[in-house]
Amino acid sequence: xxxxxxxxxxxxxxxxxxxxxxxxxxxxxxxxxxxxxxxxxxxxxxxxxxxxxxxxxxxxxxxxxxxxxxxxxxxxxxxxxxxxxxxxxxxxxxxxxxxxxxxxxxxxxxxxxxxxxxxxxxxxxxxxxxxxxxxxxxxxxxxxxxxxxxxxxxxxxxxxxxxxxxxxxxxxxxxxxxxxxxxxxxxxxxxxxxxxxxxxxxxxxxxxxxxxxxxxxxxxxxxxxxxxxxxxxxxxxxxxxxxxxxxxxxxxxxxxxxxxxxxxxxxxxxxxxxxxxxxxxxxxxxxxxxxxxxxxxxxxxxxxxxxxxxxxxxxxxxxxxxxxxxxxxxxxxxxxxxxxxxxxxxxxxxxxxxxxxxxxxxxxxxxxxxxxxxxxxxxxxxxxxxxxxxxxxxxxxxxxxxxxxxxxxxxxxxxxxxxxxxxxxxxxxxxxxxxxxxxxxxxxxxxxxxxxxxxxxxxxxxxxxxxxxxxxxxxxxxxxxxxxxxxxxxxxxxxxx
Amino acid sequence: xxxxxxxxxxxxxxxxxxxxxxxxxxxxxxxxxxxxxxxxxxxxxxxxxxxxxxxxxxxxxxxxxxxxxxxxxxxxxxxxxxxxxxxxxxxxxxxxxxxxxxxxxxxxxxxxxxxxxxxxxxxxxxxxxxxxxxxxxxxxxxxxxxxxxxxxxxxxxxxxxxxxxxxxxxxxxxxxxxxxxxxxxxxxxxxxxxxxxxxxxxxxxxxxxxxxxxxxxxxxxxxxxxxxxxxxxxxxxxxxxxxxxxxxxxxxxxxxxxxxxxxxxxxxxxxxxxxxxxxxxxxxxxxxxxxxxxxxxxxxxxxxxxxxxxxxxxxxxxxxxxxxxxxxxxxxxxxxxxxxxxxxxxxxxxxxxx
Numbered sequence: 001x002x003x004x005x006x007x008x009x010x011x012x013x014x015x016x017x018x019x020x021x022x023x024x025x026x027x028x029x030x031x032x033x034x035x036x037x038x039x040x041x042x043x044x045x046x047x048x049x050x051x052x053x054x055x056x057x058x059x060x061x062x063x064x065x066x067x068x069x070x071x072x073x074x075x076x077x078x079x080x081x082x083x084x085x086x087x088x089x090x091x092x093x094x095x096x097x098x099x100x101x102x103x104x105x106x107x108x109x110x111x112x113x114x115x116x117x118x119x120x121x122x123x124x125x126x127x128x129x130x131x132x133x134x135x136x137x138x139x140x141x142x143x144x145x146x147x148x149x150x151x152x153x154x155x156x157x158x159x160x161x162x163x164x165x166x167x168x169x170x171x172x173x174x175x176x177x178x179x180x181x182x183x184x185x186x187x188x189x190x191x192x193x194x195x196x197x198x199x200x201x202x203x204x205x206x207x208x209x210x211x212x213x214x215x216x217x218x219x220x221x222x223x224x225x226x227x228x229x230x231x232x233x234x235x236x237x238x239x240x241x242x243x244x245x246x247x248x249x250x251x252x253x254x255x256x257x258x259x260x261x262x263x264x265x266x267x268x269x270x271x272x273x274x275x276x277x278x279x280x281x282x283x284x285x286x287x288x289x290x291x292x293x294x295x296x297x298x299x300x301x302x303x304x305x306x307x308x309x310x311x312x313x314x315x316x317x318x319x320x321x322x323x324x325x326x327x328x329x330x331x332x333x334x335x336x337x338x339x340x341x342x343x344x345x346x347x348x349x350x351x352x353x354x355x356x357x358x359x360x361x362x363x364x365x366x367x368x369x370x371x372x373x374x375x376x377x378x379x380x381x382x383x384x385x386x387x388x389x390x391x392x393x394x395x396x397x398x399x400x401x402x403x404x405x406x407x408x409x410x411x412x413x414x415x416x417x418x419x420x421x422x423x424x425x426x427x428x429x430x431x432x433x434x435x436x437x438x439x440x441x442x443x444x445x446x447x448x449x450x451x452x453x454x455x456x457x458x459x460x461x462x463x464x465x466x467x468x469x470x471x472x473x474x475x476x477x478x479x480x481x482x483x484x485x486x487x488x489x490x491x492x493x494x495x496x497x
Numbered sequence: 498x499x500x501x502x503x504x505x506x507x508x509x510x511x512x513x514x515x516x517x518x519x520x521x522x523x524x525x526x527x528x529x530x531x532x533x534x535x536x537x538x539x540x541x542x543x544x545x546x547x548x549x550x551x552x553x554x555x556x557x558x559x560x561x562x563x564x565x566x567x568x569x570x571x572x573x574x575x576x577x578x579x580x581x582x583x584x585x586x587x588x589x590x591x592x593x594x595x596x597x598x599x600x601x602x603x604x605x606x607x608x609x610x611x612x613x614x615x616x617x618x619x620x621x622x623x624x625x626x627x628x629x630x631x632x633x634x635x636x637x638x639x640x641x642x643x644x645x646x647x648x649x650x651x652x653x654x655x656x657x658x659x660x661x662x663x664x665x666x667x668x669x670x671x672x673x674x675x676x677x678x679x680x681x682x683x684x685x686x687x688x689x690x691x692x693x694x695x696x697x698x699x700x701x702x703x704x705x706x707x708x709x710x711x712x713x714x715x716x717x718x719x720x721x722x723x724x725x726x727x728x729x730x731x732x733x734x735x736x737x738x739x740x741x742x743x744x745x746x747x748x749x750x751x752x753x754x755x756x757x758x759x760x761x762x763x764x765x766x767x768x769x770x771x772x773x774x775x776x777x778x779x780x781x782x783x784x785x786x787x788x789x790x791x792x793x794x795x796x797x798x799x800x801x802x803x804x805x806x807x808x809x810x811x812x813x814x815x816x817x818x819x820x821x822x823x824x825x826x827x828x829x830x831x832x833x834x835x836x837x838x839x840x841x842x843x844x845x846x847x848x849x850x851x
Contacts, residue, residue, distance in 0.1 A: 318729070318730070319729075319732060319734060322732050328730065330730060334724075335724075335726065335727070336726050336727055336730055337727055337730065338724075338727055339720050339723045339724040339727045339728060339731075340723060340724060341719070341723040341724075342716075342719065342720060342723060346716055346720075347731070349713070349716060350716065350717065350720055350728075350731045350732070350733065351731055351732070353713075353732060354713070356713065357712050357713065357714070358707075358711050358712055358713075359711055359712060359713055359716060400731070
């Protein structure tokens with residue numbers, strides 16, 4: 001089936017997620033959708049699969065205009081989406097999951113379903129037992145289950161969102177061969193990814209999104225450098241860095257190994273000195289957030305040692321590290337950073353944690369006014385944080401960081417801020433560095449990383465690069481590393497000196 | 498400008514909710530075959546007809562106010578302390594226990610009563626701590642834990658009344674042997690009301706008001722209740738605060754139980770909590786957790802309870818009618834609040850589009 005997206009627009013608050021996107025996907029092709037985080041890939045796919053509705057624009061299937069109002073509507077039109085986190089029911093059996101969503105009245109025909117299930121699995125070489133419980137499956141197997149389920153529902157257009165995250169190499173090649181088979185049957189496959197490697201290997205055609213716009217399309221064979229440039233844009237000139245001479249080691253990681261349900265990061269060795277700024281590059285979920293949380297004491301490494309100012313602090317809790325001057329600023333502002341329902345002044349009180357029993361309203365008010373002025377927050381002390389715009393919430397978060405600090409861990413420190421505010425915020429952060437604070441930050445913006453870091457670490461699917469000197473790298477190299485290319489050279493270069 | 502508008506809208510929605518609740522109750526009366534106007538009149542007369550009745554309203558108001566005050570703490574921390582009923586009951590059991598233990602000790606009655614009330618507060622706190630520990634350490638949702646503990650508390654009461662603490666001769670549903678009058682909180686002559694209970698209630702509500710509004714503790718509790726994750730990242734030890742809010746709520750609930758024994762029933766009866774815990778939950782929801790509103794709303798609910806006692810005699814109606822009014826009021830206020838939110842979201846969106 002052919003899909004045509006015509007002039008799709010979608011806005012969330014002040015963020016334009018999709019701006020006039022036109023895209024044609026023919027049946028029988030594997031269409032790659034590339035773009036960094038926040039480029040608008042997921043929004044576009046959610047619109048196509050009925051999770052959200054576009055503000056404007058049309059969708060045509062085989063030339064016929066359709067409106068898709070819900071995911072089940074999308075399924076009826078033959079569009080199915082495989083989500084990054086499998087949307088299945090872990091306490092249930094594989095076969096029951098397979099049946100879910102299938103029209104079949106009150107009493108499903110299990111025998112028929114079982115037959116169809118086994119047949120589909122055989123066709124793609126999937127090794128799934130119908131009676132197994134879903135929580136015993138790996139992420140890759142759960143994906144396979146979801147794929148056969150969607151196919152049984154008669155899906156003609158299959159959307160896969162970051163399907164190669166968290167699955168093994170064998171499962172990946174199985175997945176790819178299944179997708180090629182499906183394309184050969186005339187189905188349209190849409191493969192959303194930030195992994196250049198996978199996209200180049202699999203896709204017949206690629207569309208690149210950046211900041212909500214479709215910036216270019218390309219067919220195989222691909223020019224990797226051109227793709228990177230499309231994804232991240234051209235370099236802006238870099239200003240010189242003025243940073244204090246790095247001092248004593250503040251944070252040391254020794255052979256740290258971290259694990260969560262989808263990633264395993266091995267053997268991280270790292271030493272950050274006082275006054276240094278380290279940028280962490282990588283697509284969301286490549287492991288940088290895990291490492292930052294480990295440094296904050298929010299999760300504990302499987303093994304390895306963490307030293308703060310030369311003292312072993314492995315296993316110390318977040319609150320314990322906070323007392324020693326380690327601060328962590330999370331990326332999701334209203335979920336993890338701020339408390340909806342409380343005012344700016346109240347946040348200030350909580351962050352300052354003053355002595356005593358009764359709240360000193362006058363002191364809190366003046367502290368809040370000082371913060372508002374220092375960080376030019378557009379709000380009043382009595383403004384509730386949920387009423388602030390995203391950028392002002394971000395400033396509030398930054399304003400809540402205590403002084404002095406020895407280590408500052410920042411997730412997306414300037415998200416939602418305009419250029420001037422970004423420059424201003426970094427000026428303030430650099431002042432802290434001059435006083436000896438070290439900064440470790442995550443940013444999706446390579447320009448920001450190159451501009452403000454002294455050294456850079458790149459993450460790719462749990463792989464961690466050595467510390468790269470900012471002066472010796474560039475946006476092309478970082479872009480390739482983020483996409484999973486050029487890793488061997490990095491490790492080799494590191495060994496030579 | 499926008500703020501004034503939204504406040505007006507809020508009030509409109511709330512008045513509307515109460516109006517709908519009254520319409521609904523009237524409808525129920527029609528279905529039950531009761532003359533609505535007479536029924537309402539009887540309700541008012543039953544609560545305010547004479548000073549004795551008014552005093553009875555206050556007698557019901559005190560424990561309701563205390564349990565609601567306690568619940569405001571757990572509500573602030575984002576917890577649904579359904580177990581408050583059991584906490585009142587255990588408070589009453591502890592009070593009765595100490596009174597029984599000391600009634601022949603020869604200590605001055607004032608001391609015995611004070612100790613027994615203190616014991617009630619400790620009992621309530623322990624029972625609440627149990628629900629809190631189940632939640633923090635066992636991962637049992639406080640609603641389920643509390644509900645289970647309520648049943649245990651009730652069973653414990655029945656066992657005590659028919660077992661170890663039974664009246665000389667034979668146990669009876671009417672409760673344990675009443676205590677001598679010297680062990681009652683002093684009553685106002687001619688009334689069932691003890692002024693001491695009113696004083697305790699007044700102290701409680703003042704404490705709660707300042708605790709929630711004016712202290713760092715209250716602010717941190719609110720932070721935990723509104724967003725536990727953010728609160729933790731801002732440096733608040735969240736589980737300790739949740740635990741502490743349970744214990745504090747238990748203290749107030751235990752005090753309510755102690756007053757039921759020392760000032761109202763003067764013995765342990767099977768339904769010693771009189772449902773004030775659940776009613777307190779309703780009051781808490783109705784006032785949207787604003788401490789100052791506890792005073793009038795709890796008084797109103799107490800008046801409904803007392804006013805409906807007469808209904809079976811005068812109109813052959815069941816006294817559960819007061820529950821219909823209370824329940825429908827909470828329901829419609831919450832419902833209208835939901836509508837208001839949807840309404841204001843749409844309204845805001847339209848504002849954005851322009």
